[in-house]
Amino acid sequence: MMRGGGTPSPTAGPVPHAARVIPDTYEAGSAGVAGARVADAGREGGPARDRDEKTPQSVSGLSHAPLGPTNMRALTLSTAVALLALGCTFEGMVTPPDLDGGPVIDRDADPFPGWRHCRGGDGGAGDASCGDASAPPPVDAGPPPPPCNEISFRYVNPGASTVWVSGSFTPRSTDPSEWARDPSEGALEMVNDGTGVWTLTTLIEPFGRHEYKLIIDGTDWIADPNAEELVADGFGGQNGVLLVCTTGCGEIDAFDWRDAVMYFAMVDRFRDSDGRADPVPGATGGDATRGPSGQYEGGDLPGATGALDYLADLGVTAVWLSAPYENRDSAGAAIDPASDSHQYSAYHGYWPSPANIDYSDPRNPSPRPAVESRIGSASDLRTFVDTAHATTGADGRPMKVLFDYVMNHVDIDSGLHAAHPDWFARRGDGRLPLCGPENLWDDPYWGTRCAFTDYLPAFEFDNADARRWSVNDALWWAREYDLDGYRLDAIKHVPLNWLTDLRARLDSEITAPEGGRFYLVGETFAYDDPGLIRSFVDPDTMLDGQFDFPLKARLCEAVFRPDGNLGNLSSWMDGNDAFYGPSAIMTTWAGNHDIPRVIHFASGEIGNCREGSNPGNGWDWRPPQPSDAAPYERLGVAFAILFTNPGIPLLYYGDEIGLAGGG
Template structure:
């Protein structure tokens, strides 16, 4: 009797609580669906003190102690923020002082300060267990300043003549020595073969998912064309994202013809910093950057969008120079970053508003003591992007923009998402019309609790320096079925108690 009653009690909950979630059709995941956490290996986390050779945490021009083991120990931390991939600065063996990884010494060895190839393999394996991808930085333009090849008579033609880069002349950009680093002559078939074979070796050894290609514009397009073709044939779905350091999207987009899949969006970084590092600034220029990207790139959704990187002054520093509170500014900027088109890339430390000026000050040691509310905010943004296809694949339309108050719409299939960012010093009210949004529905706040019903339009009220993300949904009301089920549960429970009491009374008599 008891078991039967309990079964009856469970029925309403099974009916009304275990309902299928209405979501977009399951689609094959692509790189436009990823979000990347960018790590400078030496500056992130010291997981194995045994490899701390001549480490000096007080000197930003020396090794500070971060390693591969430290990253492995923090993978859950990274994933909890919603990131689905990590990008590592070069892990390859570097000459003395090359803590950053860009002064290659031995092409077939992991930097001893970071660990071993065994550690590198384990890192990739642990990331893949969590369904996270791994990108390695690949340097094809130059070697370290004191590379052994420079003293090898048989390899004299492996380098271009030692002359500095002069202006924007493309031949000089490709053949000159960047920051005095020995420039590899990739037109030499032996050099080209060596670099491509080395790239394949790292893929085979580590099973990484892609490369971030360093200094792309300093290497002829013909090399990248062959490199892309061979590397992609070596591993299916291998991803290449290139660093073409330039503020003209037409210049960057020219490299798409080489087979490189995506590029870091330098113009976007400039505009998002301008728009959100202080209040009362319009986001129109930033939005217009997207319209340009749509025109110039085959797939602008693959562009890597970001606030910070290891070569630029951190966003926190810019906000401070503008006499602003960095976490407030970062909340708004990160809201735009995670809800606008592109692959969001967050540089380690942004989640703690890490300060930093020019290189190497922008490469300070990570500190995991963070503001929990700020971290939760970032994690919520990551969760929304992962859960809502419209934030990864949807169209992008500006509905309102005035003096820093902006409202954007993303649409993908039947999903409509609204992002409202109040980058002003006053509470703002924005009314969206039925021409902009379908009527007789409601906007449900996803980032902050809010519910906006259609009243001949939708009235959004956003507090100063705050943001929200809304989903357009059917109007909610009293759920008669649900209320009825609760009533039924109560009646059944009372009936069960009465029957149990009566049965106990009979037994006692």
């Protein structure tokens, strides 16, 4: 199947620096940001830093292997590094006043004489005049391109007498809810060229996503073997999928998740609006501004709200907020108490402690789900979301908000567990199956039922009542706070029936936010098992994407290690881009809350690019803030690669200044 469209790009002249390659050694300026205090410890450990504290301003050389043969991605990588090498900054990145960042790319400037800004219309290549230069092209541009909703079908079957096309774009004249069964009802006839090659070129309307089949000899409905995408038809077979674009000029300002830039703000460790904290008795204390702490430190929702303008200036378009739900009210031991004797609070939000909420009326639960009081109130949370939606992000659109949703387990002292102990997985003798001590993390059965600790029992989602309660809860928060998406924690430890139920009900019950869908991104901690990550990605029935752990590892190896090779990274990324499917929207990242701070990978202090959470790093290592420029330059290169390649790049709070921390 082929499609029309594709207006030739206007001749815009040379793109600044695009032809430059990576020199054997390059110089890149470090970027810094001024702002409020960032308390960073606990999971990350390590000393916190004041944002008013300057990052190193000196510049030093950094060697990399030269690129091999130039291809499109190699050009992208070399361009990104060359821009940094020349001191260029990207819109939204802030450079200290005493460091010359070089010229800034002006997105609003006309790219070449005669350029006309395209406004109005609804996208596509049908209107060839819009988006072209008004000046005549230097050479014959040839005939105008066909409309982009012009679709060509081709099917080879010498033995067939007739071949028709029927789908959601050919409704029956007598019953529009069903597909046409033959040409008299609207099915499209393909033409045999005399050798058994059947073809059809036609305009498909309406625009959008369609499913279809081929009808052979009037009775045999089959999937088109040349379809760009296949999906289940609900009857044990498959349908072909058509994505039919619009014609016209296009709304260039429309939001698309593929263009998003995400920022993860762990509320308790992000910004403190009032200087107060509400500690949990028994948690290992300490002031996170001076050292590691397992205690609440006072970051709150009003503080996060006050940072939204800063995030917009940074270039952010979507904020992932740590789980704001009511959490465990007492201290808890580490996952492996044998190696970590410290006691922790639930400052991170991953120990939900819901009351026995009745969702008989899913829109009016009783009692009302509670926000964790240590970070703010329900009013504070609503103010954060409403203010974010009223804040213009770097893309010129309202900023988007995702919550971290924790569906695997609850606090054993919660009202929900007390009222429904049968909703939670246990062994035959009543004991909780423990993931770590019993080595059940990857067990085919217990891996989706084991408890991370003895105070976090996991749901038994084969219990329909438990599964329904959890999905109702997720929908309530999404609807109540007008969310744009969820980051789903530890998705590989949850049965697929929970995920498919959630997606189906989100699609049917929640009004799609701007961007056309409620974005679901999962966390599957697997650096070397992309197949496992992919098994949860299907925007129609499961996740839109996942955090790209394999890319993180290879990015680290190529950019942060002395023997790194950008050419090898480029070749690997060529295959990785398509691996998760054409509709997947992965989230790419260099640092997060489950590993040591990325600046220590960039500095070479941590050589294992697959390093995970290590309590010794957070409590005993206490890595200092690097004092030389090279780690910050390497980090800038890593972000340049993420920001110029497919996926939603993630900034973990503090990584924009290379904040130190053990993890």
